Amino acid sequence: MKVPAPTILVADDQDDVLEAMRLLLKPEGYRVRTASSPREVMRLVRKEDFDLLIMDLNYHEDTTSGKEGLELIEEVTGIDDIMPVVVMTAWGSIEIAVEAMRLGARDFLEKPWDNAKVLATVKAQLELSKALRLGRQLEEENRTLKAGKAGQPTVMIAEAPSMKPVIQLIERVAPADANVLITGENGTGKGVVARVLHERSSRAGGALVTVNTGGLAEGLFESELFGHVKGAFTDAKTDRAGRFELADKGTLFLDEIANVPLNQQAKLLRVLETGEFERVGSSKTRRSNARILSATNANLNDLIGKGEFRQDLLFRLNTIEIALPALRDRREDILLLAQFSLERHCRKYRREITEFDEPARRLLLGYAWPGNVRELNHVVERAVLMASLDRIRAEDLGLRDAGETARSLEDMSMEEVECFLVKKSLKRSGGNVSRAAEALGLSRSAFYRRLEKYGI
Numbered sequence: 001m002k003v004p005a006p007t008i009l010v011a012d013d014q015d016d017v018l019e020a021m022r023l024l025l026k027p028e029g030y031r032v033r034t035a036s037s038p039r040e041v042m043r044l045v046r047k048e049d050f051d052l053l054i055m056d057l058n059y060h061e062d063t064t065s066g067k068e069g070l071e072l073i074e075e076v077t078g079i080d081d082i083m084p085v086v087v088m089t090a091w092g093s094i095e096i097a098v099e100a101m102r103l104g105a106r107d108f109l110e111k112p113w114d115n116a117k118v119l120a121t122v123k124a125q126l127e128l129s130k131a132l133r134l135g136r137q138l139e140e141e142n143r144t145l146k147a148g149k150a151g152q153p154t155v156m157i158a159e160a161p162s163m164k165p166v167i168q169l170i171e172r173v174a175p176a177d178a179n180v181l182i183t184g185e186n187g188t189g190k191g192v193v194a195r196v197l198h199e200r201s202s203r204a205g206g207a208l209v210t211v212n213t214g215g216l217a218e219g220l221f222e223s224e225l226f227g228h229v230k231g232a233f234t235d236a237k238t239d240r241a242g243r244f245e246l247a248d249k250g251t252l253f254l255d256e257i258a259n260v261p262l263n264q265q266a267k268l269l270r271v272l273e274t275g276e277f278e279r280v281g282s283s284k285t286r287r288s289n290a291r292i293l294s295a296t297n298a299n300l301n302d303l304i305g306k307g308e309f310r311q312d313l314l315f316r317l318n319t320i321e322i323a324l325p326a327l328r329d330r331r332e333d334i335l336l337l338a339q340f341s342l343e344r345h346c347r348k349y350r351r352e353i354t355e356f357d358e359p360a361r362r363l364l365l366g367y368a369w370p371g372n373v374r375e376l377n378h379v380v381e382r383a384v385l386m387a388s389l390d391r392i393r394a395e396d397l398g399l400r401d402a403g404e405t406a407r408s409l410e411d412m413s414m415e416e417v418e419c420f421l422v423k424k425s426l427k428r429s430g431g432n433v434s435r436a437a438e439a440l441g442l443s444r445s446a447f448y449r450r451l452e453k454y455g456i
Contacts, residue, residue: 004031005029005030005031006030006031006051006052006126007030007031007032007033007048007049007050007051007052008025008030008031008032008033008050008051008052008053008054008122009033009034009035009041009044009045009050009052009053009054009055010022010025010032010033010034010035010053010054010055011034011035011036011037011038011040011041011053011054011055011056011072012034012036012055012056012088013036013037013056013058013059014056015036017056017111018034018036021034021054021118022034024115024118024119025119025122028119028122030122033048033050036059037059038059038068038069038071038072038075041053041055041072041076042072042075042076042079045076045079045080045083046079046282046283046284047283047284048284049080049284049286050080050083051083051084051126051129051130052083052084052086052122052125052126052129053076053083053084053085053086054086054087054088054109054122055069055072055073055085055086055087055088056069056087056088056089057069057070057087057088057089057096057100058089058090066089066096066099066100069087069089069100070096070099070100070103073085073087073100073103073104073105074103074104076104077103077104078230079229079230081104081239082129082132082133083129084106084107084125084126084128084129085104085105085106086105086106086107086108086109086121086122086125087100087105087107087108087109088108088109088110088111088113089110089111090110090111090112106125106128107121107124107125109121153199154192154195154196154199155340156189156192156193156196157333157336157337157340158330158333159332159333159336160325160329160330160331160332160333161332162325162329162330163325163330163333166193166322166323166324166325169320169322170193170196170197170200170322171200173197173320173322174196174197174200174201175200175201175202176201177201177202177203177291178319178320179272179291179292179293179294179316179317179318179319179320180197180292180293180294180319180320180321180322181257181294181295181296181300181314181317181318181319181320181321181322182194182293182294182295182296182321182322182324183295183296183297183321183322183323183324184295184297184323184324184325184326184372185297185324185326185372185431186297186371186372186374186426186431186451186456187327187371187372187373187374187375187455187456188297188324188325188326188327188372188373189324189372189373190255190295190297190324191210191253191255191295193295193322193324194208194210194251194253194255194293194295195208197251197293198250198251198253198291198293201251201291203249203250203251203291206247206248206249206250206251207246207247207250207251208247208250208251208253209243209246209247209250209251209252209253209290210253210255211224211225211243211252211253211254211255212255212256212448213225213254213255213256213257213259213260214255214256214257214258214259214260214433214434214444214448215256215259215444215445215448216445217443217445218261218264221260221261221264222242222264222267222280223236223240223242223280224242224243225242225243225244225268225271225277226242226244226245226267226271226277226278226279226280227239227240227241227242227244227245227279227280228240228242228279228280228281228282229279229280229281229282230281231281232279232280232281232282233280233281236280236281239279240279242277242279244271244277244288244290245286245288247288247290248287248288248289248290249289249290250290250291251290251291251292251293252288252290252291252292252293253293253294253295254292254293254294254295254317255294255295256295256296256297256433256448257294257295257296257317258296258297258298258300258303258309258432258433259298259432259433259434259444262307262308262309262310265309265310265313266310268313269310269312269313269316271288272292272313272316272317273316275287275288275289292316292317294317297431297433298430298431298432299430299431300314300318301314302430303432326369326372327369327372327373327376328368328369331365334364334365334369334376335356335361335364335365337373337376337377338356338364338376338380339355339356341376341377341380341381342355342356342380342383342384342392345380345381345384346384349384349385351384351387352390353384353387353389353390353391353392354390354391355391355392356391356392357391357392357393357394359393359394360383360391360392360393360394360396360397362394363394363397363399364376364397364399367399370423370427370456371423371454371455371456374455374456375455375456377455378454378455379397379398379399379455380392380397382397382398383396383397383398386398415454418450418454419450419454419456421440422436422440422447422450422451422454422456423454423456425437425439425440426451426456433447433448433451
C-alpha cells in the first residue's frame, strides 16, 4: 500500500509568503494546504488531519505583538496535541519565541527564512510527529489488548468427525481477507476460531482487537468502535482511538453481533462498506483497513424477518460462515478438552493433579453440557480447586449424574438459582441475549457478567 505524502498546513495573511512556502515544500514531496487567517486554520484543523502546521504569529498589518498567533497555538494544540506547530514571524524575539514554545510550538522561524533551515526543521518535526503518533497508538493497543499475544499459537482441539468440516473451512479461508461470520451456541469456542483465523492469516503480525458489541452500553457504542476526541462528552478527558482504528492492518472481532442495537447497525454498515468513520466529536474522516470477523449464537435470518437486524449488514459480515457444533455433538472431544483444561488450570493454581478417575470420566461424557466448552472449562477449574487427591473424582466436578432429575429450587443456593434462571431465560429467548436479559430485568452488560460468572 502506498504511503500518502505528509500534509503540511501553512498559515499566513500574505499571499506571497504562502506561495513561496508552497514552492519550497511541494518539490520535496509534501502536500501543502494554505490558510490566511486563524479562523481558516481552525476550520481546516477541525475537518482534516495535518502532519505539520507552519504558522505566522501576526495576521494584521498593524500588529506585531504575536497575540493572534499565540492564541491560535493554544486552540490548535487543544484539538491535536501531537501535530507539530512551527511558528514564524518577521518580528522575531526571544520573548515571543519562549512564549510560543510554552504554549505548545515545537520550533521557531524568522522571516526572511533560510530554505535549508526550513526543510531541515520540517523533516525533523515530521519524524517526531510520526514517532509520537506511533507511541500513542501503541499505548492505546496496550490498554485495549491487556492480555496481548501470549507468544504461543492458539490450541484448537478438534478430533470429532463433526469438527472436520470446520477445520477444513478454517484452513481454506484463514489466509484470505474475506469477512467471516462464526455461528454456534454460547460457549462453543467462537472466540477460539477467531484467534486461529487471525493467527493463520497474512495479518497475523497486526493486532487482533476483540469487542463484545452486545455488551456495550448504547451510549458508548460509537465511542468504543470509532473513538472520540477530547471534550466530545463529559468524561472524554483525552483523545481516544476506537477499535476500528486499533485494528487497522489487523483483525477486528465483533462478538455477539446480533445484539447490536438496530439504530447503530447503519453506522456499523457504513464502516464495513467504505472503511471510513469519524471519531465522536470530530468531523475528520479516518480510514481503517481491518479484516472483520463476527460471531453470534442467534439466527440472524430470523432476526431479519422480525425487523431486528439489517439484511445488508448480514451480507457484509457473512462472506463465509463457519458454524460450530455444540459440545454434545462432538463427544469425542470432551475428554481431550477436559484434560487440556486440567493441565492449564493446574499450572495456574500450582496443583499436581494428573488425571480424572473413571467415574469422573463417565460423568463428563454423560453430561449434556448446555454451556458447551466454556462450561466444561469452568467445571474443570472448579474441580482443580476442590480436589483433595492427585486426581479429579466425580464429586469434585459438582455435576449432576446424567440420569438424575433436577433438584428443586428450594434445595438450591442463591447462586444456583440465579444460574438456573439465566440458563432458562437464555433457552426461552432462543439464545437472544437482549430478550433474555430483558425477561430477567437485567441490562445486557449485567447479563453478560452472569454468563461469564457461571461459565455459560
